[in-house]
Amino acid sequence: MNPTLLDLKDIHEPEAIGWWPPAIGWWVLAVSIPLLIILLVWFYKRLTRKTALKTAKKMLAQIKQGAARDNLQKLGELSVLVRRVAISVSPRTKAAGLTGRQWLEFLDTSVKGTPFSEGIGQLLADAPYRKTPPTELEISQLIDLCEDWLKSQTKS
Incomplete structure (x- = not known):
């Protein structure tokens, strides 16, 4: 064929x-x-939150056992500790600028009742301004309140 x-x-x-x-x-x-990015951000926040709370619990135990410190120093250290933890576990804009009554009300949001704004927690607001140290009973009650507050931070 052609x-x-x-x-x-x-x-x-x-x-x-x-x-x-x-x-x-x-x-x-x-x-x-x-999804991977969201998961990594969530994991990072969770890890830093747990680390902050674990460190705070250790520092609270040191404050509680610190026999060399007087009660006024313990009060100041508790105030600083609670502020640091609140800034670490909450959005910075929500907790960092609060002072006085607003600060105590913010702390009350994560515990039952109003122990900060109407109870022994009021010591945290006036810690830098106190001239007389709080009693041993007040410090022990405040430490117990701070422990309860830290425990409530792990749940939320």
Whole structure:
């Protein structure tokens, strides 16, 4: 047979592959990358929160057992400790700028009742301004209240 006599047509190339719809691998990446980022942020926040609370509990135990410190020093250290923990576990804008009554009300939100704004926790607001040291009973009650507050931070 003569190739010129046959009615042959030229080779047809397939159409170019379109960009839509993407292959399944791209869908998996589009879903898994944001989920991975969210998971890593959540894990980081949880890890830093646990570390802050664990460190705070150790520091509270040191304050509680510190026989060399007087009660006014213990009160100041408790005030600083509670403030640091609150800033570490809460949004900074929510806790960092609070003072006085607002600070005590913020602390009351995570414990039952109002022991900070109406109870022994009031010592934390006036700690830097006290001239007379609190009694041993007041310090022990305040330490117990701070322990309860730290325990309530692990639940939330």
